[in-house]
Amino acid sequence: MVYPVHVAVSFKPGVLDAEGKNVQKSLELLGIATQSVKSVKTFVLSIDADSTEAATAVAEEACRRLLANPVVHDYTITVDASGEAR
Amino acid sequence: MGQVRVCVMRIEGTNREEDAQAAFEAAGADRVELVHLKQLAHSDTVPQDLHRTLDDYDILFIPGGFSAGDAVRGGAIWAARIHADLGDQIKSFIESGRPVGGVCNGFQVLLELGCLPGWAGTLPDEPEAALIQNDIGRFQSRFAELKREASTPCIWVSEVPEDNLLVPIAHGEGKFAFAPDTAEEDLKRLEAAGQIVFRYVKPDGSPAGGEFPYNPNGSIADIAGICNERGNVFGMMPHPENAIDPLQAPDWTRRPRTPCGLPIFESAVRYARGL
Numbered sequence: 001m002v003y004p005v006h007v008a009v010s011f012k013p014g015v016l017d018a019e020g021k022n023v024q025k026s027l028e029l030l031g032i033a034t035q036s037v038k039s040v041k042t043f044v045l046s047i048d049a050d051s052t053e054a055a056t057a058v059a060e061e062a063c064r065r066l067l068a069n070p071v072v073h074d075y076t077i078t079v080d081a082s083g084e085a086r
Numbered sequence: 087m088g089q090v091r092v093c094v095m096r097i098e099g100t101n102r103e104e105d106a107q108a109a110f111e112a113a114g115a116d117r118v119e120l121v122h123l124k125q126l127a128h129s130d131t132v133p134q135d136l137h138r139t140l141d142d143y144d145i146l147f148i149p150g151g152f153s154a155g156d157a158v159r160g161g162a163i164w165a166a167r168i169h170a171d172l173g174d175q176i177k178s179f180i181e182s183g184r185p186v187g188g189v190c191n192g193f194q195v196l197l198e199l200g201c202l203p204g205w206a207g208t209l210p211d212e213p214e215a216a217l218i219q220n221d222i223g224r225f226q227s228r229f230a231e232l233k234r235e236a237s238t239p240c241i242w243v244s245e246v247p248e249d250n251l252l253v254p255i256a257h258g259e260g261k262f263a264f265a266p267d268t269a270e271e272d273l274k275r276l277e278a279a280g281q282i283v284f285r286y287v288k289p290d291g292s293p294a295g296g297e298f299p300y301n302p303n304g305s306i307a308d309i310a311g312i313c314n315e316r317g318n319v320f321g322m323m324p325h326p327e328n329a330i331d332p333l334q335a336p337d338w339t340r341r342p343r344t345p346c347g348l349p350i351f352e353s354a355v356r357y358a359r360g361l
Binding site: 011012013014015016018019021022064065066067069070071072 | 158159162163166169198211212213214215216218219220221222223224261263264265266267304
């Protein structure tokens with residue numbers, strides 16, 4: 001089964017999210033008030049695997065090796081269990 | 087006295103490789119080649135006579151630019167490709183003690199590869215530090231002042247004076263950072279081993295203290311460049327290859343000075359000649 005896997009990469013707490021801060025400032029100039037803005041980068045991977053667990057493991061490896069820098073990033077992995085037709 | 091051969095690596099998106107070539111030539115290197123990663127990886131798409139091996143060179147330099155369009159993060163794709171295609175070559179090159187330098191995007195690559203600070207081995211599986219978006223949230227393209235640390239094992243600064251250097255910067259992701267939960271001890275370790283090579287300073291030579299515009303990106307401890315414990319692998323954010331001629335300084339009519347960036351390349355060439 002081919003699973004769509006959503007990977008969201010964001011900064012760890014304690015690391016300044018300069019893009020989020022800038023967006024918040026710009027929104028304020030436009031008269032849109034927010035408590036905070038956090039930037040999150042999303043990748044959608046289509047992974048051919050036997051199970052959602054196996055798909056998660058592949059995405060985990062992708063995060064560790066390329067999509068995130070574990071020094072400053074947190075990431076979440078969400079597998080769409082319904083999958084897609086091949 | 088051997089010949090000094092320099093490999094300036096490039097891939098799609100690098101843009102300072104010719105500047106780096108000019109800098110090494112000005113510093114007295116005998117042969118400076120621009121070498122595509124695919125030539126080193128002996129890719130099928132590269133004609134046989136263009137295949138190269140890192141071992142044929144005395145210095146490896148990773149120049150600045152926007153490799154792979156800065157997709158994912160600055161330097162991340164290039165680092166992943168080096169890891170996959172040249173892992174063993176680069177590991178043995180570093181372990182042989184030959185100089186490896188990275189500037190700007192090249193510094194990002196060396197951090198992403200984990201070669202810097204290099205605590206978990208020559209080429210660990212995961213990075214130990216990061217270069218993230220400037221605090222100000224914008225690209226900075228201008229001059230910055232920096233100063234070398236007096237005590238560092240870095241072989242790239244043996245000829246560099248301890249005065250303020252005026253060097254161009256051009257980066258959006260230049261904030262040197264450690265993991266927030268270990269930053270304090272990581273910084274102590276870096277300092278204790280003399281691995282901080284350059285820091286941003288104010289015009290009077292005092293520490294920038296994190297203050298913008300002297301510290302252009304919010305780097306922890308005003309860090310502009312670091313090296314590994316052995317001192318042969320070195321990376322910095324500012325562009326010394328664009329400060330090799332007196333006319334490249336913005337105030338050259340008022341204050342003639344020797345080119346601030348050239349001694350960095352001279353240091354590496356001199357060291358490589360002695361190997």
